[in-house]
Every structure is written in structure tokens, then in C-alpha cells.
Amino acid sequence: MWLNVSNEELPAKEQLPFWAELVSRELAPLTLSGASAAEDFPARASVLDLGSVRVAAFDTPPGHIKRTRVDIQRADPGTYQLTFVSGSPLWVSQQRQDSGLVLDDMVLFDISYPFEGAVPDKGRHAQVVIVQLPREELPLPLDKVHRLLAQPLSARTGMGAILARFMTTLDTYGPDCDPRDLSRLGSTVLDLAGACLAQCLGAYDDLPAETRQQAVLARVNAFIDHNLGDPDLGPSGIAEHHHISVRSLHTLFQQQGETVAASIRRRRLERCYADLTDRRLQRHSISAIAARWGFLRPADFSRAFRAAYGVAPREFRKSALRIRAKAQ
Numbered sequence: 001m002w003l004n005v006s007n008e009e010l011p012a013k014e015q016l017p018f019w020a021e022l023v024s025r026e027l028a029p030l031t032l033s034g035a036s037a038a039e040d041f042p043a044r045a046s047v048l049d050l051g052s053v054r055v056a057a058f059d060t061p062p063g064h065i066k067r068t069r070v071d072i073q074r075a076d077p078g079t080y081q082l083t084f085v086s087g088s089p090l091w092v093s094q095q096r097q098d099s100g101l102v103l104d105d106m107v108l109f110d111i112s113y114p115f116e117g118a119v120p121d122k123g124r125h126a127q128v129v130i131v132q133l134p135r136e137e138l139p140l141p142l143d144k145v146h147r148l149l150a151q152p153l154s155a156r157t158g159m160g161a162i163l164a165r166f167m168t169t170l171d172t173y174g175p176d177c178d179p180r181d182l183s184r185l186g187s188t189v190l191d192l193a194g195a196c197l198a199q200c201l202g203a204y205d206d207l208p209a210e211t212r213q214q215a216v217l218a219r220v221n222a223f224i225d226h227n228l229g230d231p232d233l234g235p236s237g238i239a240e241h242h243h244i245s246v247r248s249l250h251t252l253f254q255q256q257g258e259t260v261a262a263s264i265r266r267r268r269l270e271r272c273y274a275d276l277t278d279r280r281l282q283r284h285s286i287s288a289i290a291a292r293w294g295f296l297r298p299a300d301f302s303r304a305f306r307a308a309y310g311v312a313p314r315e316f317r318k319s320a321l322r323i324r325a326k327a328q
Contacts, residue, residue, distance in 0.1 A: 002175045003047040012040035019043050019060075026056055027081070027130070028111045029071040035062035035122055043125075046171045050186030054132040057171040061125055062088065066116040079111050080133045080145065082193055084155055084164045088124035092117035097150040106153040106164060108197070110135070110146070129167045131189055139194050139208050144201050159196040159215060162222050166192060192218055216242065217252045228268050231294045235260045268293040269308050272301070276313060277320040286313050 005022065007015045019041055020032040026047050034041050044059040083090070089101035094115035099107045101120075109115050112135070119126040138145065155164035166189065174182065195215035198204045204212070220242055227233050238260065239249040253260050271293045275281050281289065287298045290313075295301035305313045 002049075003045070005046075006042075006044040008042045008044070012038075015039075015043070016041035023058075023065070027132070028067065028077055028079075029074045030065055030067040031071070033064045035064060035118070035120065048171055048174045049182065050170075050174070050189060051183040052134050052137060053186035053189050055167065055170045055174070055189070056130045056132070057168075058128050058130070059087075059125055060119065060128070062119045062122045064116070064118040066114075067111070068114055072112060072114070076112050077132070078135050080135055080138065081109050081111055082131045082133060082153075082167075083107050083109070084129045084167050086127045086168075088119050088121040088126040090117060090119050090126055090128065092150045094150040095146060099150045099152050102152045105155045106160065107150065108145075108148050108153060110149055113149075115150070129171070131167055131193060133190060133193055137190055138197070139211055140197055140201070140203065140206065144203060144206075145197060148197060148200055153196070153200055159192065159199045159219070162218050163192045163196045165222070166218070188214060188218070191215060213252065216244065217255065220249070220252065224264060225267065228264070228271060228293050231296050233264060233294060264294075265304060266308070268295065269305060272305065272313070273309065273316075276317040277324065279321060279324060282317075282321060286317065 003026075007018045007022075010018055016032070016034055016039075022045065023032055024030055026045070041061055041063070043061060045056060047054060047056045083092075084106050085102050086104055089103040090099075090107070091101055092099045092107050092109050092115060094109050094113060099117075109117075111132075135142070154160045170185065170189075174185065177185065191211045191214035194207055194211050195204070195218075198207050207215075220238060223238065223241060224233070235246050235249055239246045242249075244252075249260060253263060256263065258266070272289055272295070275284075275289045275292070276286070287301075290296075290298060290301035295304070302313055305311075305316070309316060311319075
């Protein structure tokens with residue numbers, strides 16, 4: 001379910017052949033070449049299986065990739081590759097469409113058709129996160145999706161921003177999940193990707209009701225995370241912002257197994273927990289940290305923290321900072 005690999009320990013002349021074979025195995029058969037005459041090609045990758053969905057994160061030097069009809073005949077997994085690009089720009093060309101240079105945004109290509117692409121900047125590595133989506137499981141017609149191939153897709157606003165944030169945290173936190181959680185994450189990725197692509201196509205209403213519902217839940221969760229410091233954050237304001245009823249909001253949260261209020265409280269406590277262990281914040285009072293995340297009454301925060309973690313905030317902070325100091 002989890003692969004984490006690097007070629008940096010190999011001799012320089014072996015790095016590119018090793019990496020080309022790895023990429024062909026984990027994505028699909030293709031040709032990979034370096035962008036310079038240098039022998040070395042240091043790269044890293046992590047791959048996470050989420051049921052029928054896979055997430056692959058690559059840190060790679062400049063290079064060129066190409067997948068031909070011969071490669072497709074060798075193996076065709078039948079997947080779309082939705083790719084978020086950071087660090088250095090990437091371009092992709094497929095089906096007579098060209099993305100131009102894509103950076104801090106996404107680009108889509110279909111592994112069942114020939115394509116080529118490159119990271120042309122010889123000075124920087126690119127960090128790409130690729131979500132491999134089974135074509136038959138994405139709830140959108142093939143002809144409509146193909147309009148988006150090799151086109152830059154915004155990861156800065158709306159569903160694109162939510163999806164990109166989700167994609168870029170999966171390889172960090174996903175390995176800690178059990179198999180059932182990973183399968184649920186795969187379903188969530190499919191729903192978010194479907195909603196994002198449908199939004200780009202202006203075909204949101206074509207999505208199944210369940211997919212639209214999951215997309216709304218994702219937007220709500222992102223809104224909550226962004227506004228945890230607002231002490232007035234609550235169901236009525238959240239519902240109003242998303243143009244749904246409070247009853248509909250509570251129905252959405254039944255899927256997560258906790259109420260809206262409980263979810264807000266848990267997330268606030270998690271942020272406080274992290275800040276109380278941060279040595280850079282040790283000059284900040286506990287009440288200031290609590291207020292930063294929406295707990296205006298120190299007594300209320302102390303009770304909630306003790307109920308969640310079994311220890312008072314002050315005792316927890318002393319212990320956590322002492323352990324960190326010893327570790328350093």
C-alpha cells in the first residue's frame with residue numbers, strides 16, 4: 001500500500017535507468033530522458049494505494065517523458081493522471097492540445113493515449129503529485145473529459161484548490177491510515193476530482209447526487225479549517241455561507257460520524273495541541289493560544305483539553321517541551 005523510494009544512493013550513471021524503470025512500472029510504460037548531459041538524475045518518489053485510486057508524489061530533476069502507441073500496447077491501465085505541479089514548471093501535450101508551462105496548478109492527461117511532457121527548467125527540481133483515476137469510475141463522459149486534456153486547471157480557487165490541498169497531504173498522512181480508511185480516502189479523491197473536472201467543464205449538474213454531496217462536504221470542511229479562529233463559527237453561519245439549510249449541514253456531517261459542533265471543537269483542540277508542543281510559541285500564554293483557535297474562556301478550554309487528552313494544558317505543555325528539549 002505504501003512505497004517510498006529514492007535513487008540518490010546509486011552511482012550517478014545508474015540513477016536515470018533505475019528511475020525510468022520505476023516510473024514505467026508505477027505509472028505506465030514510457031520513455032524518460034534527462035534534460036542535460038549530466039549522468040546523475042537524483043529523484044525521490046512515494047506511492048500510496050487508495051483502493052482503485054493511487055497517489056504518486058515525485059521529486060524529479062528536469063527531464064522529458066514520452067508515451068507512444070507501442071508503449072500503450074505493452075500496458076494500458078485505463079487511468080486519467082491528474083497532476084499537481086510545484087517547484088518547477090511542467091508542460092504536457094496530448095490529443096493536439098498543449099498545456100503550456102504549468103506551475104502551482106494542475107494538468108490532466110489520459111494514459112490510454114500517446115502524450116509527451118517535460119520539466120524544461122534545468123535549474124530546479126519539480127515536485128509533482130499524480131492522482132491516478134480509473135477512467136470507468138469517474139462519473140463524467142469520456143468526450144467531455146477529453147476537452148480538459150493537456151489544459152492548465154486552476155488549483156488556486158474553488159474545488160481545484162480543495163482538491164490540490166487534499167492531494168498534496170495524502171502522501172504525508174495517508175501511510176498512518178488503516179486499509180479501510182485508505183479505501184474511503186480513495187472514494188473521496190474520486191468525488192473531489194469529479195467535482196473539480198465537472199466545475200471546469202460547466203457540467204456540475206451532470207454528476208451523481210452522492211458526488212455533489214461529497215463535494216459540498218469537502219468545501220464545508222475546508223471552510224471550517226480556514227475559520228477555526230473565529231469564536232462565532234457555528235452551524236448556522238456555515239450553512240448560510242454554503243447556501244444550504246442547517247438541517248442539510250447536519251445530514252452531511254452524519255457521514256463523518258460526528259456533529260458539526262464536535263468537529264469544530266476537535267479541530268480546534270488539535271491546533272491547540274500542536275501549538276502547545278511548538279517551542280517557537282513557548283513565550284505565548286496558554287490562554288493566547290486557546291484564543292487563537294476560538295476558545296475565549298480559559299476555563300472552558302482547560303476542561304475541553306483535559307476531556308480530550310486526559311491532562312491539563314499546562315501539564316501537557318511542560319511535559320511536551322521537556323521531551324522535545326531532551327530529544328534535541
